[in-house]
Amino acid sequence: MIRKSVAEILADHVTFELEAIDRMYLNAYVPGLQTGAGFAYFVKRQLGAIVPSTHVVAPLSERFVTAIEQFVKTAQVDLVTFEKQQRKDDVAQAYRARFAGDEGVLFVGKAQEKASVFRTEKRRDAQGKTYPWIIRSTAMVNHYYFYILDRDFGPLFIKFCSYFPYAAKLCLNGHEWLKRQLTQRGIPFEPLENGIRTSDQATRVQRIADTLDAPKIDAVFRKWLRRLPHPFTVAHRKAGYRYHLSILQSEFALTQVLDRPVTGRVFFEEVIRENLDIGRPDQMQLIFNRRVSRRTPGRFRTRVLTEGVVPALHVDDKKSKVKQYHKEGQALRTETTINDTYDFAIGRALHNLPALREIGFAANRRLLHVEALSHDCLIGEDHLDAVSQPVVVQAQRAAGLRFGDRRVLALMQTLCLFAVSPTGFRHRDVRTAVAQLLARDAALYTASQMTYDLRRLRMHGVIERVPDSHRYRITDRGAKIAMLYVRLHARGFRPAASLPTSGSARGRRTFEQLNTALTNFLQEARLVA
Numbered sequence: 001m002i003r004k005s006v007a008e009i010l011a012d013h014v015t016f017e018l019e020a021i022d023r024m025y026l027n028a029y030v031p032g033l034q035t036g037a038g039f040a041y042f043v044k045r046q047l048g049a050i051v052p053s054t055h056v057v058a059p060l061s062e063r064f065v066t067a068i069e070q071f072v073k074t075a076q077v078d079l080v081t082f083e084k085q086q087r088k089d090d091v092a093q094a095y096r097a098r099f100a101g102d103e104g105v106l107f108v109g110k111a112q113e114k115a116s117v118f119r120t121e122k123r124r125d126a127q128g129k130t131y132p133w134i135i136r137s138t139a140m141v142n143h144y145y146f147y148i149l150d151r152d153f154g155p156l157f158i159k160f161c162s163y164f165p166y167a168a169k170l171c172l173n174g175h176e177w178l179k180r181q182l183t184q185r186g187i188p189f190e191p192l193e194n195g196i197r198t199s200d201q202a203t204r205v206q207r208i209a210d211t212l213d214a215p216k217i218d219a220v221f222r223k224w225l226r227r228l229p230h231p232f233t234v235a236h237r238k239a240g241y242r243y244h245l246s247i248l249q250s251e252f253a254l255t256q257v258l259d260r261p262v263t264g265r266v267f268f269e270e271v272i273r274e275n276l277d278i279g280r281p282d283q284m285q286l287i288f289n290r291r292v293s294r295r296t297p298g299r300f301r302t303r304v305l306t307e308g309v310v311p312a313l314h315v316d317d318k319k320s321k322v323k324q325y326h327k328e329g330q331a332l333r334t335e336t337t338i339n340d341t342y343d344f345a346i347g348r349a350l351h352n353l354p355a356l357r358e359i360g361f362a363a364n365r366r367l368l369h370v371e372a373l374s375h376d377c378l379i380g381e382d383h384l385d386a387v388s389q390p391v392v393v394q395a396q397r398a399a400g401l402r403f404g405d406r407r408v409l410a411l412m413q414t415l416c417l418f419a420v421s422p423t424g425f426r427h428r429d430v431r432t433a434v435a436q437l438l439a440r441d442a443a444l445y446t447a448s449q450m451t452y453d454l455r456r457l458r459m460h461g462v463i464e465r466v467p468d469s470h471r472y473r474i475t476d477r478g479a480k481i482a483m484l485y486v487r488l489h490a491r492g493f494r495p496a497a498s499l500p501t502s503g504s505a506r507g508r509r510t511f512e513q514l515n516t517a518l519t520n521f522l523q524e525a526r527l528v529a
Contacts, residue, residue, distance in 0.1 A: 006270050007372035013263045014256045014332075016198045019361050020209040021174030022251035022335060024217065026350065028158075028168035028243040030232075036134035039118050039165070046236055053132050054120045057164040060231070065162055067229035068144050072108050082111040082145075092147045092155065102151055105228075109145035114138055115161045139163065146228055152184075153177045153220050158228065166231035168243060170221050175253070177216075178209050192328060195255050214353045218245055246348040250338050252360025254368075257331040264326040268313070270371075315367065319343055322367050334367060336360040387460050387481055398459040403485055410437035411453055412485040415462070415474050426471050427454065 004012075032038045040052035049056040072079045078095075082088060088109060095106040119137040122130045141163040148156050154176030159169040175194050182189050182196075182205065189199035199205045225243065232241050258264050312325035319340040327333040338356055341348050346355050389400045401408045414433040427450055434453070435445035454472065457463045462478030465471070474482065 004266060004270075005372070006267060006368075009258075009263055009267050009270075010256065010368065010372060013259045015259050016196070016202060016255075016257040018196050018202075018206060018209060018255045019364075020178055020196075020253055020255070021212050021357060022194070022253040023173050023249070024171070024247070024251070025249040026170040026217070026221075027246045027248045027348075028170060028221065029246065030165055030241050031244055032241060033165035036118065036136065039134050042241070046239060046241070051132060052134060054118050054134070054164070061163060064160075064166065064229060064231040065142075068108065068160075068162075071229050075105055077105050078107040080107055080109045082109050088145065092157070095147065096149065096155060099149055101149070103149055106147040106149060109147065111143055111145070112140050113143045115141050115143070115163060115167065117141065117161075117163045118165070146224070148224060150220060150224075152180055154180050156220070158221070158224055160231065169248070170217075170245065172217065172220070174209070174212050177212055178205070181208050192255070192257075192331060195253070195327065195331065195333070197257055197330060214350045217353075218350060221245060245350040247341055247350060247353065247356065248339070248348075250353070250356055250360065252336045252338075252357055252364065254334045254361065254364040255327070255331050256334075261326075261329040264329065264332060267332060268326060322363055324367065334364040336363040384481075384484075387462070391459055393459045396459065398456040401456065401460055401462070401481075404489070407434075407438065407453070409485060409489055410434045411457065412482040413437055415457075415478065415482040416486055425473070427451070430454075 033042060043049040043052045043056045047056050047060075069079070080091060082091070088111075091109070092106065099106055115138065117137060117139050118134055119139075120132045121135055123133045124130055141161060144160050144162060146158045146160075148158065150156055153172050156170065156172040159171075161167045173194065175196070178196065179189070179191060182199070185208075187199065187201050187204060187208075189205065190197040196205060221243075230237075258267075312323065314324075315322040320336070320338045320343055323333075323335045323337065325333055336359075338344070338360060341352060341356060344356075344359055346352050346359075384403075387401050388403060391398050391400070401411075411430075411434060414430045414437065417433065427447070431445065431447065431450040432442050434450070435442045438445060454463070457478070458465065458472070461475060462481055463472045463474050466473055
């Protein structure tokens with residue numbers, strides 16, 4: 001197959017494309033029972049305790065566990081005790097394969113896991129008298145997993161902690177929900193594992209995928225709460241002690257099905273070669289569209305993992321990540337996983353799902369844009385000559401941006417960091433970076449010099465001013481120019497500058513061989529026409 005750039009592959013070899021919510025892992029909690037004061041109020045008002053103590057809720061926990069055991073007998077499902085390090089998904093998959101109905105509880109799993117619980121400790125007052133005090137602590141307690149096959153959502157599970165305040169978890173998959181919606185509507189499709197491979201009604205499939213929202217997720221949780229054993233009585237629920245859902249982890253997937261398996265391998269060859277630095281903090285600022293500074297906590301890195309011959313690119317940012325891999329040898333899957341919504345100044349409540357999906361899908365697209373931009377930077381000789389020469393715009397003259405000039409190269413390299421930033425950049429954003437690339441103290445690269453450089457970049461059409469602001473943004477043409485300058489210098493001229501010179505015949509032959517190899521390399525790297 002002829003070598004092609006990322007942009008060409010995405011434009012010419014994608015046969016089906018789908019954006020959809022993938023895995024959702026949610027926390028179910030009772031807001032009034034998250035503090036010691038809330039616990040004390042509950043046991044006094046709902047359980048009639050004079051002195052608040054965790055011993056008072058023990059009968060409530062015993063009743064809940066008994067109800068689960070009775071449910072297992074009545075529903076005639078297995079109670080499976082998970083072994084240590086046993087893969088729960090493998091057990092669930094085996095039960096799904098044997099399940100004949102279209103909806104129901106497959107089995108109930110039991111495992112000891114760490115949980116946040118309330119404990120009673122003794123304290124002494126100023127007179128030396130002891131009194132009970134409620135504190136938050138952790139303990140290894142039994143958790144019960146209800147593995148379910150839902151008519152609308154497909155496989156999911158709800159996990160309950162058996163200890164007060166009975167925190168619960170809900171795990172479901174948006175692609176499984178989508179498959180069932182398509183089946184119910186009679187829309188033909190070819191499935192992928194955890195995805196859709198193709199459909200002749202692609203627009204309609206995408207429209208349905210977009211309708212998965214917070215109310216639907218909340219509704220399926222309430223549906224099964226009514227059917228499963230509940231840790232709180234009807235009286236408690238009427239008093240307002242009801243579960244609320246918050247987002248622990250959310251995955252947003254972009255699936256692009258490719259025409260041939262070899263196309264996917266070519267894509268990753270290009271991506272791995274060109275974008276191993278995508279996990280640098282400056283690149284994460286472009287992908288996630290948030291400001292990253294030296295004080296920003298967290299880990300930023302890029303990992304390229306290879307299992308067999310299938311590569312996977314992982315970009316980590318604090319508690320979130322973007323993963324890209326060749327799914328089943330058929331599709332390019334780009335996934336953004338958000339593990340902490342506060343990384344993006346968004347609350348965890350389920351009603352924030354629209355804001356999160358906007359961030360997740362935008363991060364997927366931005367990653368692809370960064371990858372494509374690094375491959376498509378040829379601009380033509382006439383454009384290159386024009387930007388290298390002085391220019392006159394409305395009777396104002398600006399110096400040319402000569403290739404090889406150290407200051408120009410520092411400007412271009414800095415602009416690459418802002419190539420896809422939707423908010424643009426300010427004078428002060430680029431001045432420090434340019435000074436560092438010039439190996440100067442920021443005070444030696446003055447504000448007036450920065451203003452002069454921004455002016456000539458603007459007059460050459462490399463950047464433009466954002467209307468009604470003091471910010472700039474790089475133009476499409478400017479992005480190509482910046483990429484071309486930086487890549488050509490780094491790959492062509494910098495290695496050649498370090499070659500030893502020799503006047504002997506052997507030295508000339510060696511130099512000619514190297515020059516030929518360098519020319520071939522530049523052609524392969526798409527740096528020459």
